[in-house]
């Protein structure tokens with residue numbers, strides 16, 4: 085899934101409207117909106133809030149929203165999500181117009197000095213920049229006290245990056261910023277800001293599309309999604325009826341996978357065992373050996 | 384200026400393009416990779432992101448690379464490990480769109496050769512890496528298990544490498560054997576950074592040093608531009624075309640590699656042929672016998688320095704790490720034996736296959752020129 089994190093409702097509103105997201109009324113901790121493949125959370129301002137919200141969204145996506153996601157490996161599902169942080173940022177220089185969309189390839193946490201690097205595989209036509217994440221809004225006067233030639237600044241990105249380091253691959257986090265001001269954050273008008281976001285929606289939509297393609301490519305090539313639904317049901321039934329331990333179940337999955345990668349369809353062999361029941365693990369082990377031998381004999 | 388010209392020059396356009404196909408936009412991979420053509424535009428975008436250590440900006444190699452890839456995003460970093468050693472990278476995904484990292488290598492710059500590598504009779508066996516990772520994407524490559532990242536790290540402080548090599552060579556009485564491209568492919572990378580151009584004169588001044596450069600590249604520019612050196616060996620890894628297609632993504636075809644072998648021989652280079660890794664598999668087993676005959680019908684055996692031979696093998700830790708990431712790979716789901724921390728085929732099976740293969744190879748190559756691991 086695409087998990088969008090915005091700090092403010094004005095950043096979320098155009099996205100909710102564009103992607104036709106619906107509020108999940110069962111969640112009260114944060115405003116959460118979703119459709120079939122996008123979930124959006126409004127975190128509030130600051131890197132701690134953004135980190136809490138991103139983690140929260142990831143965890144509900146792996147439990148509550150995960151039923152429709154095919155998943156065999158217990159720990160693989162969390163790697164199926166991409167965090168997308170969309171929000172406004174300030175800029176010290178005027179090389180980009182106000183309202184421009186930039187893609188971030190480095191985030192510096194200005195409190196700790198820690199740098200984070202997302203693997204940016206999408207949005208190749210967008211300008212890419214380093215983003216400095218501060219704990220408070222930065223004005224022109226503040227900038228003069230910072231030892232940097234130029235700066236793009238926000239208050240959420242380093243929180244998102246910390247979550248990504250823990251829970252996703254480096255290519256599964258995208259930080260997109262729209263320049264709202266040249267370090268004069270006090271004079272911002274809500275409607276004007278919404279307008280900037282709405283104007284960038286085609287580009288944002290394109291990025292979301294690319295992220296989906298990337299997720300598709302990733303899951304096709306690198307995750308364990310080679311079992312069909314009926315195979316998964318039979319595998320579960322066999323493991324339960326034959327009292328398989330976790331390790332025995334893994335052996336069975338491995339053997340079936342091997343048979344499939346070799347081009348055979350093991351379903352017929354499996355079907356014959358789906359209704360067999362045993363009373364002990366030892367008995368189950370005998371059946372495991374028998375199934376394995378049959379799967380191997382097939383190739 | 385010469386450096387710049389070297390960086391810009393391209394030979395053997397078609398094969399070079401195939402080598403660069405690994406850098407194509409991820410979206411291209413939804414189509415058949417083999418059909419992907421690299422046009423001028425995408426060639427500029429080979430490295431969308433180039434990370435540069437702050438201290439590396441002033442080195443000539445850095446300047447040349449940044450001048451060449453003017454469309455790349457340049458991201459300054461403190462140390463290459465800040466990017467390269469991140470814990471949440473996906474090797475397979477990065478292989479589709481690798482970034483380049485320009486860095487300064489600190490000590491050690493040379494390493495003693497490990498046992499899983501062939502030493503071809505030299506006891507003073509060292510290896511060095513000017514470059515971490517490789518532009519090719521072989522399914523069996525142990526680098527996937529060795530490094531946390533598929534991004535390419537190119538070290539720019541070549542004078543420090545030269546000093547380290549000189550020091551080792553002058554401290555050793557016996558000749559020193561240096562594998563300079565064992566875990567990468569410097570010849571394939573020549574169009575990006577021509578490391579071998581920078582080291583050529585230096586190698587020629589050290590007769591007590593034997594350098595081996597291993598390659599699957601079909602690029603011929605290096606052999607065309609340089610005279611052969613007595614102490615410089617080009618080791619071509621060859622495999623049946625079916626194995627290349629199945630396991631050696633983005634590498635040139637067998638035909639193209641043979642062309643490069645012939646060019647190197649014609650130009651007087653010492654050429655080693657490496658049949659390594661050999662796969663024992665019902666699908667491939669029968670291919671090897673015909674393959675050896677084909678190779679020596681194309682390449683005159685008398686013009687070969689020697690032959691290296693080895694089975695698919697890998698340190699168990701690397702194997703486990705790769706298996707976890709490549710959960711859909713048949714190669715990493717097969718059953719192997721674990722002997723002394725190395726995953727490979729059972730010894731008896733290896734012996735049996737080796738005997739069959741050697742019976743053919745010995746028709747062409749003397750026994751003392753056949754090195755097996």
Ligand code: SF4
Nearest residue numbers: 517519521524566567
């Ligand atoms: S050519 Fe060698 S180093 Fe490069 S990917 Fe293949 S096995 Fe690895």
